[in-house]
Amino acid sequence: MSGLTERVIKVNVVRAAALYAALIVVAWCALFPMLWALSGSLKKEAGVSEPTLLPAHPQWSNYGLVFALMPFWRMLLNTMLYAGCVTVGQVFFCSLAGYAFARLPFRGRDTLFLLYLATLMVPLTVTVIPQFILMRTFGWTDTPWAMIIPGLFGTYLMRQFFLTLPTDLEEAAILDGCSPWQVYWRIMLPHTKPAVMVLAVLTWVNVWNDFLWPLVMIQRKDIATLTLGLVWLQGQYVSRWPVLMAASILILLPLLGVYAFAQRAFLRGITVTGFGGR
Amino acid sequence: MASVSFEHATRRYPGTARPAVDDLDLTVDDGEFLVLVGPSGCGKSTALRMVAGLETVDSGRIRIGGRDVTDIDPKDRDTAMVFQNYALYPHMTVAQNMGFALKIAKMPRAQIRARVLDAARLLDLQPYLDRKPKDLSGGQRQRVAMGRAIVRHPQVFLMDEPLSNLDAKLRVETRNEIAALQRRLGATTVYVTHDQVEAMTMGDRVAVLRDGVLQQCAPPRALYRDPANVFVAGFIGSPAMNLFTLPIRDHSVALGDWVVAVPRDISDNAAEVIVGIRPEHFDVGGVGVEMEVDVVEELGADTYLYGRIIKSDSVISQPVVARAGWRDPPARGSRLHLRPEPDRVHFFAPDGRRLR
Numbered sequence: 001m002s003g004l005t006e007r008v009i010k011v012n013v014v015r016a017a018a019l020y021a022a023l024i025v026v027a028w029c030a031l032f033p034m035l036w037a038l039s040g041s042l043k044k045e046a047g048v049s050e051p052t053l054l055p056a057h058p059q060w061s062n063y064g065l066v067f068a069l070m071p072f073w074r075m076l077l078n079t080m081l082y083a084g085c086v087t088v089g090q091v092f093f094c095s096l097a098g099y100a101f102a103r104l105p106f107r108g109r110d111t112l113f114l115l116y117l118a119t120l121m122v123p124l125t126v127t128v129i130p131q132f133i134l135m136r137t138f139g140w141t142d143t144p145w146a147m148i149i150p151g152l153f154g155t156y157l158m159r160q161f162f163l164t165l166p167t168d169l170e171e172a173a174i175l176d177g178c179s180p181w182q183v184y185w186r187i188m189l190p191h192t193k194p195a196v197m198v199l200a201v202l203t204w205v206n207v208w209n210d211f212l213w214p215l216v217m218i219q220r221k222d223i224a225t226l227t228l229g230l231v232w233l234q235g236q237y238v239s240r241w242p243v244l245m246a247a248s249i250l251i252l253l254p255l256l257g258v259y260a261f262a263q264r265a266f267l268r269g270i271t272v273t274g275f276g277g278r
Numbered sequence: 279m280a281s282v283s284f285e286h287a288t289r290r291y292p293g294t295a296r297p298a299v300d301d302l303d304l305t306v307d308d309g310e311f312l313v314l315v316g317p318s319g320c321g322k323s324t325a326l327r328m329v330a331g332l333e334t335v336d337s338g339r340i341r342i343g344g345r346d347v348t349d350i351d352p353k354d355r356d357t358a359m360v361f362q363n364y365a366l367y368p369h370m371t372v373a374q375n376m377g378f379a380l381k382i383a384k385m386p387r388a389q390i391r392a393r394v395l396d397a398a399r400l401l402d403l404q405p406y407l408d409r410k411p412k413d414l415s416g417g418q419r420q421r422v423a424m425g426r427a428i429v430r431h432p433q434v435f436l437m438d439e440p441l442s443n444l445d446a447k448l449r450v451e452t453r454n455e456i457a458a459l460q461r462r463l464g465a466t467t468v469y470v471t472h473d474q475v476e477a478m479t480m481g482d483r484v485a486v487l488r489d490g491v492l493q494q495c496a497p498p499r500a501l502y503r504d505p506a507n508v509f510v511a512g513f514i515g516s517p518a519m520n521l522f523t524l525p526i527r528d529h530s531v532a533l534g535d536w537v538v539a540v541p542r543d544i545s546d547n548a549a550e551v552i553v554g555i556r557p558e559h560f561d562v563g564g565v566g567v568e569m570e571v572d573v574v575e576e577l578g579a580d581t582y583l584y585g586r587i588i589k590s591d592s593v594i595s596q597p598v599v600a601r602a603g604w605r606d607p608p609a610r611g612s613r614l615h616l617r618p619e620p621d622r623v624h625f626f627a628p629d630g631r632r633l634r
Contacts, residue, residue, distance in 0.1 A: 175331075
């Protein structure tokens with residue numbers, strides 16, 4: 001083997017080693033809090049701040065306490081119901097509105113779209129009071145409706161995706177006799193699967209993790225979400241960190257499930273739509 | 279079937295200086311195959327889309343079978359279109375693609391099936407009816423696009439460069455198939471292409487457009503023999519017609535050392551004339567214009583000679599193209615004489631009008 005090839009191989013090995021080292025550091029930073037929570041959920045209350053990841057005597061009973069101290073299943077059901085309804089609603093209404101903004105010609109369309117974009121820049125903390133008043137006017141506070149109705153972020157994402165689809169398809173459908181609704185429903189929507197997956201997963205995660213809105217809207221335990229349950233746990237048993245961590249881990253599990261299930265489609269969607277994170 | 283008329287139809291895109299289609303006045307007869315041809319941006323696709331209703335008509339009217347359809351929805355015009363990229367619905371099978379328009383029109387399922395099968399038989403698509411478009415070759419997709427139009431039994435077929443995505447060999451085959459199919463169905467067809475060979479071989483008549491303006495509409499042979507102006511003369515024919523702008527002296531013009539007599543009625547009224555001679559209308563050898571050969575293009579059946587004209591024994595920068603036989607083509611750098619066939623010399627005015 002010539003000296004040159006050897007040197008090239010050596011450089012490649014060093015480069016790969018450096019790259020992997022960097023990736024491991026980043027992965028560790030991302031994973032460590034999770035591992036810490038997992039480890040904490042198995043520790044005794046007294047030893048929760050000990051700097052070890054593997055407790056000597058894992059306290060599985062902490063998980064049992066979660067179920068004893070909060071109506072976990074009820075809250076899980078509530079959260080899933082809200083997340084499911086909001087996700088379906090988001091996908092439907094946002095794709096419909098996105099299609100209209102992308103393709104249907106109507107007066108003031110682009111101005112309206114800019115206005116809509118502007119509203120996205122207003123943080124929830126600013127609008128939460130007016131929204132609360134609105135919900136109260138409808139008589140929806142402390143009811144599941146308050147959790148299901150508001151929030152339509154995805155219009156922008158769907159519009160951008162519709163813009164990328166070829167106009168030929170639509171024109172062919174128009175000549176085939178489709179009404180605007182049929183063009184949307186039968187021809188265009190089936191092609192938005194990647195964008196729909198991204199929107200669905202983002203919405204699901206968003207609703208699942210949302211805390212502020214349920215906190216404002218909901219007081220009854222029987223319609224509360226998991227995030228509320230977690231906080232109520234904290235309020236009552238402020239010192240029981242292992243139980244809190246066990247609850248956090250349990251709340252996280254279904255999300256991991258969703259992600260594992262939708263991962264492939266989700267990644268494809270992110271690469272196709274160009275919407276990574278937000 | 280029905281005729282299609284453009285009556286002073288104009289389409290002006292907002293924010294553009296000149297109309298994409300300018301005062302187009304043209305009638306496609308019932309059952310006729312009309313080809314719209316021209317360089318890109320000449321408005322041929324826009325004109326086609328105006329018939330389909332995909333493009334608004336800013337002034338003038340469009341009639342199909344005598345009925346004014348200018349303000350009628352695309353779906354109510356009874357036209358079917360074949361798109362350049364076929365625009366097949368990727369999530370539907372071939373059969374579903376072909377039957378979709380009928381399904382939207384709420385035709386009974388058995389009837390849809392029968393019509394789809396008929397069209398599939400006509401186009402040799404039976405084995406592919408359950409496949410998705412992505413599992414088909416380019417030629418098959420093209421046929422599905424045709425089938426989708428055929429099943430509807432429309433009054434007018436509109437085709438927007440339907441062969442441009444096929445390779446050269448398949449294009450020639452499909453060209454003949456489409457022409458034969460059109461004759462069998464007797465369907466009024468408007469066909470858009472930028473390819474003059476397609477235009478010449480397929481159309482009953484060919485309409486040449488330039489910058490949105492109709493230049494000439496005539497049967498292919500007439501277009502070739504009697505081009506209405508310099509643009510049509512240069513556009514139809516490959517290689518293009520040689521066009522020489524020459525001053526008139528003593529009722530004749532000089533091409534190199536060779537003198538061509540200009541008819542009196544032209545020479546009396548002009549100081550300059552554009553002389554047009556097709557490469558295939560030169561006799562190579564003997565007397566005539568002298569040229570020096572720069573490039574020899576052997577195509578097998580024909581040989582094209584690209585070179586420059588010689589005047590007083592020195593090469594001038596006037597380029598010229600001539601066709602030679604396939605036997606013993608002249609070598610590069612050689613000098614030879616070209617004699618134009620006298621009754622095949624065209625004369626145009628400096629503004630492009632045909633004089634003779």
